[in-house]
Amino acid sequence: MLIYNKQWIDNLEIQEQSANWLKKSFISKEEFDAIALKYESLYHASNMFVRAGMFLFTLLIIVSSVGLFNLFALASNQMAIALQSLFFGGVYYFVTANFVKQRHYFRSGITDALLYASVISASTGVVFAFSGNNFAFNLDPVIYIAAVLPIFIFASIRFRDAFLALLSFIGLFTINVLLVLKAGTIGKLILPFEGMIFSFIIYWISKSWKKREGWHYWKKCFSIVEAASLVTLYLSGNYLVVRELSNMLAGSFIVPGEDIPFAYFFYAFTIAAPLLYVWLGMKQKNYMLIRAGILLVAAGIMSIRYYYSILAPEIALTVAGIFLIAVAWLGISYLKIPRNGITSVEDDDSRNEAFEAIGSVLVSRAAGGTIHSKEDNPFGGGSSGGGGAGSAY
Amino acid sequence: MDSARLADKLHGENLIDEASHQKIIAADSSRLFSLNFELKSLLYAGVLLLTGGLGIAIYKNIDSIGHLAVILLIALISAACFTWCIMKKNPYSNEKVTSPNIFYDYVLLFGCLTTLSFTGYLQYQYSVFGPFNGLAFIIPAILFLISAYKFDHIGVLSIGITCLAAFLGISITPTSLISENDFSSDRLIFTGLFFGAVLVVAGRFFSQQNIKKHFTFTYYNFAMHLLFISCLAGLFSFGTVILFVPILGIIIYICIRHSMKERSFYFLLVAAIYGYIGVSYLFFYLLSSTLGMSILYIVPLYLIGSAVMMIRYLKKYWKKIKGNADLQ
Numbered sequence: 109m110l111i112y113n114k115q116w117i118d119n120l121e122i123q124e125q126s127a128n129w130l131k132k133s134f135i136s137k138e139e140f141d142a143i144a145l146k147y148e149s150l151y152h153a154s155n156m157f158v159r160a161g162m163f164l165f166t167l168l169i170i171v172s173s174v175g176l177f178n179l180f181a182l183a184s185n186q187m188a189i190a191l192q193s194l195f196f197g198g199v200y201y202f203v204t205a206n207f208v209k210q211r212h213y214f215r216s217g218i219t220d221a222l223l224y225a226s227v228i229s230a231s232t233g234v235v236f237a238f239s240g241n242n243f244a245f246n247l248d249p250v251i252y253i254a255a256v257l258p259i260f261i262f263a264s265i266r267f268r269d270a271f272l273a274l275l276s277f278i279g280l281f282t283i284n285v286l287l288v289l290k291a292g293t294i295g296k297l298i299l300p301f302e303g304m305i306f307s308f309i310i311y312w313i314s315k316s317w318k319k320r321e322g323w324h325y326w327k328k329c330f331s332i333v334e335a336a337s338l339v340t341l342y343l344s345g346n347y348l349v350v351r352e353l354s355n356m357l358a359g360s361f362i363v364p365g366e367d368i369p370f371a372y373f374f375y376a377f378t379i380a381a382p383l384l385y386v387w388l389g390m391k392q393k394n395y396m397l398i399r400a401g402i403l404l405v406a407a408g409i410m411s412i413r414y415y416y417s418i419l420a421p422e423i424a425l426t427v428a429g430i431f432l433i434a435v436a437w438l439g440i441s442y443l444k445i446p447r448n449g450i451t452s453v454e455d456d457d458s459r460n461e462a463f464e465a466i467g468s469v470l471v472s473r474a475a476g477g478t479i480h481s482k483e484d485n486p487f488g489g490g491s492s493g494g495g496g497a498g499s500a501y
Numbered sequence: 502m503d504s505a506r507l508a509d510k511l512h513g514e515n516l517i518d519e520a521s522h523q524k525i526i527a528a529d530s531s532r533l534f535s536l537n538f539e540l541k542s543l544l545y546a547g548v549l550l551l552t553g554g555l556g557i558a559i560y561k562n563i564d565s566i567g568h569l570a571v572i573l574l575i576a577l578i579s580a581a582c583f584t585w586c587i588m589k590k591n592p593y594s595n596e597k598v599t600s601p602n603i604f605y606d607y608v609l610l611f612g613c614l615t616t617l618s619f620t621g622y623l624q625y626q627y628s629v630f631g632p633f634n635g636l637a638f639i640i641p642a643i644l645f646l647i648s649a650y651k652f653d654h655i656g657v658l659s660i661g662i663t664c665l666a667a668f669l670g671i672s673i674t675p676t677s678l679i680s681e682n683d684f685s686s687d688r689l690i691f692t693g694l695f696f697g698a699v700l701v702v703a704g705r706f707f708s709q710q711n712i713k714k715h716f717t718f719t720y721y722n723f724a725m726h727l728l729f730i731s732c733l734a735g736l737f738s739f740g741t742v743i744l745f746v747p748i749l750g751i752i753i754y755i756c757i758r759h760s761m762k763e764r765s766f767y768f769l770l771v772a773a774i775y776g777y778i779g780v781s782y783l784f785f786y787l788l789s790s791t792l793g794m795s796i797l798y799i800v801p802l803y804l805i806g807s808a809v810m811m812i813r814y815l816k817k818y819w820k821k822i823k824g825n826a827d828l829q
Contacts, residue, residue, distance in 0.1 A: 125507055134524040139517045146516060158819050161770045165808040165815070172808070176801035218812065393534040402539060422557035429551025436544035439536065440603055446533050452603075455535035 110325055111208050111266050112151075117325060119149035151214035162217025170200070170225045190236035197230030204267075219267070227263045227272065231256040250286045253279050264329055273329035277310065277336050289357070296357050297369065303344030311337040331396065338385065338400050345377040348411035378408040390450060505529045541603065548607050552614060568626050575619045582612025590652055595712045598653040606654060613648065613657050617641050617664070638668035650712070655719055662700065662723055669696055671727070687739070693731030694748070700724035701755070721759065725768065728752050729775040736779060749779050764822045770815070777811060
C-alpha cells in the first residue's frame with residue numbers, strides 16, 4: 109500500500125539514529141561509515157527550509173498552470189468543472205507517483221505540494237459531480253464529506269501523510285456528529301457522550317495499530333490522529349462546547365437559574381479530564397498526553413470563567429501567573445532528583461529549538477506591548493514596537 | 502526500532518564493537534523522561550500572565566496608588582532582578598556561558614521588561630528626558646545590549662536591538678515590521694537600510710573577534726529582513742530602479758555567501774523569496790507598458806518558468822551546502 113520503498117525508509121532511520129550516536133560519540137566515524145554503507149538508502153534526510161521553499165514554488169507552478177489552462181478552456185458548466193478537476197487531480201497524482209517511484213523523492217516539498225493539489229482537485233471534482241446540475245450544493249453535507257473521505261484516507265495511507273490523516277479524522281468525526289444529530293432530540297442529548305466514546309475508540313485503535321508489526325511506517329499518521337482524538341474526546345464533554353452547541357441546536361437560550369442537563373458532570377469533566385490526561389501522561393511517559401492535558405486545563409478554566417467570572421481579570425491573571433510560577437518552581441525543584449524516571453533536567457534529545465523560537469517571539473510581543481504604550485517617537489515616522497525573530501533557526 | 506534493540510542488532514552484525522555497544526545500552530537504560538520543556542513553558546506563561554496582571558492592576562488603581570509609588574515599585578523590582586542575576590551569574594567568557602539555573606533567564610527577562618516600563622513611565626508621566634523622547638529608548642537599549650553580553654542572553658539582545666530600532670523610529674517586531682511602518686516615506690527606507698547595514702557590520706565584527714559567536718545569527722536575521730523589506734519598499738514606492746536594484750543585488754549576494762559559509766539554508770531561502778519578489782516585480786514593471794493584453798498569457802508562463810528555475814537553483818545550492826557539510 110505504501111508508495112515508498114520500506115527498506116529505504118528503515119535504512120534511513122538507522123542512519124539517522126547512528127548519526128545521533130556519532131554526535132554523542134558513542135560510536136566512531138568508521139563504525140558510522142560501515143553502518144551507512146551496509147544500510148544504504150536512496151532517500152535523504154530533509155531540511156525544513158528546503159522543504160518549505162520547494163513547497164512554495166511548486167504551489168506557484170500548479171496555480172499558474174491551472175490559470176493558464178483556464179485562459180484557453182474556461183469551464184463554466186458544472187460537469188466541465190467536475191471533469192477538469194478530476195482530470196487535474198489525476199495528472200497531479202500521476203506526476204507525484206512518478207517523482208516518488210522514478211526519482212526517489214522523499215519528504216520533499218515538491219511531492220507534498222503536488223499531493224495536496226491532487227487531493228484538493230479530485231475532491232472538488234467529486235463534490236461538483238455529486239451536486240448535480242446547480243451550484244447550490246444543497247445535498248446533505250454528510251454525502252459530500254463521505255464522498256471525498258476515501259480520497260483523503262487513500263492518499264494519507266499511500267503517502268503516509270500526517271496532515272491528510274488529520275483531515276481524514278476530522279472528516280470522520282464530523283460525519284459521526286451529523287449522523288447522531290439525525291436522531292432528533294435523543295441524538296442531541298447523547299451527542300456529548302457519543303462523541304467521547306467515538307473519540308476514545310479511534311484513540312484506542314490508532315494507539316494499538318501504531319504498535320503493529322510493520323505498521324511503524326505510519327507512525328506519524330497514527331500519532332496525529334491520537335492527539336486529535338484526545339482533543340475531540342475532551343471537546344465533546346467541555347462545558348462551553350456542550351452548552352453553546354445545545355443552545356444553537358435547540359434554538360433557544362438558557363435562562364438564568366437554569367442549566368444544561370447533567371451540568372455538574374460537565375463542570376467536573378471540563379476540569380478533571382485534562383488533569384487525568386496529565387496524570388496518565390506522566391505514568392505512561394507520554395509527552396503528547398501531558399502537553400494536551402496542560403493546554404486543555406487552561407482551555408477548561410477559561411470555558412468555566414466564560415460563564416462564572418468571580419475574579420476581576422487583573423486579579424485572575426495575577427493569581428494564575430503566581431500559581432503557574434509556583435507549580436513550575438515546585439516541579440523543577442522536586443524533579444531535580446529523578447523520580448520514577450522523570451526529571452526536570454534538560455535532556456539532549458528533547459531539547460526543543462522550537463521552544464526558543466516561540467519564546468523569543470513571545471518576548472518580543474511582551475516588549476512590544478511595553479514600548480507601544482508610550483508616546484510618539486523622536487522622528488514621528490513609523491510607530492514603534494518591539495522584539496525580534498527567533499534565535500533558533 | 503528503539504535505540505537498544507538497534508544497537509543489539511548492529512553489534513550482532515559486527516558493525517559496532519563491544520565498547521560502543523555498551524555505551525549505547527548504558528545511555529539508553531539510564532535515559533530519563535525529561536519534563537524540562539513543559540515546566541519551562543509553564544514558568545514562561547506564568548511570568549507573562551503575572552506581568553500582564555500586575556500591569557492592568559496598576560493601570561486601574563493608579564489614582565489610589567500614586568505615580569511615584571508605582572515608579573518606585575517598578576524600579577525596585579527591576580533592580581532586584583538585576584542584582585539577583587549579578588549575584589548568581591557564571592563568570593564572563595567570550596564563549597557561550599550556561600545559565601546557573603532554570604530561573605535565571607526568566608528573572609533577567611523580567612528585569613529587562615520592567616526597566617523598559619520604568620523609563621517609559623518616567624518619560625510619559627514626568628517628561629524626565631524633556632523633549633528628547635528618544636532617550637527613553639536609547640538608555641534601555643544600551644543597558645540591554647551590555648546585559649546581553651554580560652549575562653549571555655539572546656532574548657535580551659533581541660530586545661536591545663528592537664529598542665535601538667525604536668530609537669531610530671522603526672518597528673521591527675515580526676508581526677509589526679510590515680503593518681506598522683509607513684514604508685512609503687523615504688526617510689524610513691533609508692533609516693532601515695542604514696540600521697540593517699549597521700547590524701551586519703556589528704554581527705560580523707563580533708563574530709570575527711570571536712566574541713559570543715552564537716549571537717551572530719540574531720544580528721544577521723534582524724538585518725536581513727530589515728534590509729530586504731526596506732529595499733523592496735524602496736523599489737515599489739519610488740521605482741528608482743537604478744538605485745535599488747544594485748542594493749537588492751548586493752544584499753542577495755551577501756546572503757548567499759553567508760549561507761554557503763555557515764551552511765545555513767535558512768538565509769538562502771529567505772534571500773531567494775525576497776529576491777524572487779523583487780525580480781518578478783521588476784519584470785512586470787518593465788514589461789507592463791509594452792505588452793498590452795498578451796500579459797494575461799505572459800504572467801502564468803513567466804511564473805511557471807521562473808518557479809521551475811527557482812526549484813532547480815534551490816536544489817543545486819542545497820546539494821552544495823550538504824556537500825560542504827559532508828566534508829567536515
